[in-house]
Amino acid sequence: MARIIGIDFGTTNSVISTIDNGKPVVIPNSSGDTLTPSAVAFQKNGDVLIGRTAKNQAVINSERTFLSIKRHMGADFRARLDGVSYSSQMIAAMIMRRLKQDAEKYLGETVEHAVITVPAYFSDAQRQAVKDAGKLSGLNVLRIINEPTAAALSYGIRSEGSELIAVFDLGGGTYDISILEVCDGVVEVKATSGNNHLGGDDFDSVLIEYIAKDFQRKNNIDLTKDRMALQKLREDAEKAKIMLSEASEISISIPFITADNTGPKHLDITINREVFEKLVAPLLEKLIAPAKQALEDAGLMPEQIDRVLLVGGSTRIPAVQQAIEQFMGKPVSKSVNPVECVATGAAIQAGILAGEIKDLILVDITPMTxxxxxxxxxxxxxxxxxxxxxxxxxxxxxxxxxxxxxxxxxxxxxxxxxxxxxxxxxxxxxxxxxxxxxxxxxxxxxxxxxxxxxxxxxxxxxxxNHSQAITIKEMNRPTDSQLETQGLFIERKLG
The missing domain is CATH 2.60.34.10 (Substrate Binding Domain Of DNAk; Chain A, domain 1)
Structure with missing residues (x-):
């Protein structure tokens, strides 16, 4: 079989990987980075920017820039620009097509097949939408695999013996908790639960709200009503959140963030980790109920879990790690890269399908009744x-x-x-x-x-013996002919 790539299609960033000599390898993009921002921007001259360049110009082009499109997969999302109506599948497909092109450039060969990951708690409609996006990008999607399961595969390829593992996956837009057993080359999912509306974006939003209220109190101006100012604030809030994982205190300074009839206004604020952790405390509480549900469904207690794996960039937040460790009663394991392990797990699944990896078996489950x-x-x-x-x-x-x-x-x-x-x-x-x-x-x-x-x-x-059968398609899913037409449009648009 031809080369198969693994794609971790993320809310904030996406990662691609492949199997090389029986081992998973993360593929850098054309800029040499392993993370590609999941951002698409439409310029007025007709060009489409994807990844870092799209994210970098979001402040000056916020109305034509799309971030966190993964949160709209499977929903009735439409954006009309320059006479064209774009669905969430089409925008996601542009990101995947760029990943495909980066993989082809790195590997020096055509890539036609992919394994794509999704949150374990994604509904059928959301899974269909991701699969459609893959098809629109020019890929034959051989398998959709759950993100925590992919992370466990990444861990399991190096594991020996038998272990019960809890995988906490907190990314930019979604949260999953899966209980798995890894035993002699078999990765079996026991139970899963989650929240499709909890992720790093929500931590950013809490910080944005706090900063905006402070600015309004000082200047009597609501930054959330100004699209350009809000985009500036969103970018700096995300950076501040990341920095607070290392530093106990940070300063945010945004000169000329807005203006009124008295002149330009500058934003300056200092935030310490203690304040941030108080702000996000309600979000931390939301981590626990799905974890309890998954353990209950698996018939296990926290003390029976041998290892706790963290997946997703948001698990780097110290307060997130502390909340999980307190609930599980044990330290978290840092034996897998939380940002890359989902993509490498997708590549491992690709290797299993291609026959390159023969000593690993995956048994997954359905997340909802x-x-x-x-x-x-x-x-x-x-x-x-x-x-x-x-x-x-x-x-x-x-x-x-x-x-x-x-x-x-x-x-x-x-x-x-x-x-x-x-x-x-x-x-x-x-x-x-x-x-x-x-x-x-x-x-x-x-x-x-x-x-x-x-x-x-x-x-x-x-x-x-009268019968009727269907494969479930939500009301807004395009037909096969529409997919073909949209795929040709994306190919022309991106080259």
Whole structure:
């Protein structure tokens, strides 16, 4: 098989990797950096900037610059620029295409295949969107793999014996906790939980709010109402957060951040680590509930975990490490690079698929329960969360009205008993049901989840053998022909 790359598509930064002589290697981008900012900027002359150059000009081009697009994957996101409507998939695809080009330049060969990572707690719609972005970038996405699982693979390739591992993955936009067992070349995921709306961006936002309020108190100007000033503040707040992981106190100085009728205004503020940790305390508390859930689902107590791995740049924050160590009752391990291990794990999975790595096996799980809606807003589970994938299961249902000829199947993902409280993945209708009194027909609904965690559903009337089947596609997912058209557009746009 041709070369397969591993892509850690991150909220803040993305990383690419490959297998070289049986070992994972991180590939530098064209600037020689291993981290490529997940940023896309559209210039008025039609050029598209990606990565560091896009992020660097965000202050002066904030309305045409897209950061943290990963947080919009699977959502109804649209940005209209210069007469073109861009979806989150299209913007993400531009980042992935640049990663593909950087890999080809480094390797000196064409790259056609990839393994791409996603947060473990991503929904089916979000996974589909990432896979679509990969296709739009010109890549054949062989596998979608969960980020904590990729990190465990990166650790497991060097591990001997048997260990229970907790992987805490706190990136720029998402948080996952996975419990895994590594034993004699088998990496088995036991349970996972998480929060798709918790990450480094939220730590930045807390700091931005604090600084903006201080500035408003001193100058009676709200910086959050000024797009350019806010972008300047966002960049310096991110830098301050990173610096506070090393220094106990930092100063932020932004001259000419804004102006009023009295003249230009300068921002100067000093923040110490103690203040920062008080500000982010509510975010630190949000780390614990998913960790408790994952351990409970795995049937384990914190003291039974042998090793705690940290993944994602936000785990470098000392307060994050302290919160995790306090909950787990043991020090965190620093045996893997928190920023690169997800990408190297993706490369290891690529190596397994290509047959280059033969002594490692991965057993992953589905992160959320899948089922259908029934009468009275009830949610009936068919595949429970933390079931090993690929998998398939079914349940038999019946009609609710006499002589009912059509049955609507509403597919949901979540943990609530109430259908309306869960994530709707899609609907389809099974027609041609045998006319009979209600409760008599037998409708078998089968759910299947592939190795990428993507769902297919089939329904069949067991009396007439009429059937209907779909692979779940959220309402806003493009068709195959639309994907082809958008992919050609991106290829022309980026070259």
């Amino acid at each position: 899948l089922g259908i809606e029934t009468e009275g807003n009830r949610f009936i589970p068919i595949i429970k969360r933390n079931t090993s994938i690929p998998c398939s299961d079914f349940k038999t249902f019946t009609t609710i009205s006499d002589n009912q000829r059509v049955v609507e199947v509403h597919i949901l993902q979540g943990e609530s008993d109430r259908a309306s409280a869960n994530i709707s993945l899609g609907k389809f209708q099974l027609s041609g049901v045998r006319q009979a009194p209600r409760g008599e027909p037998r409708i078998e609904v089968t759910f299947s989840i592939d190795a990428n965690g993507i769902v297919s559903v089939a329904a069949v009337d067991l009396d007439t």
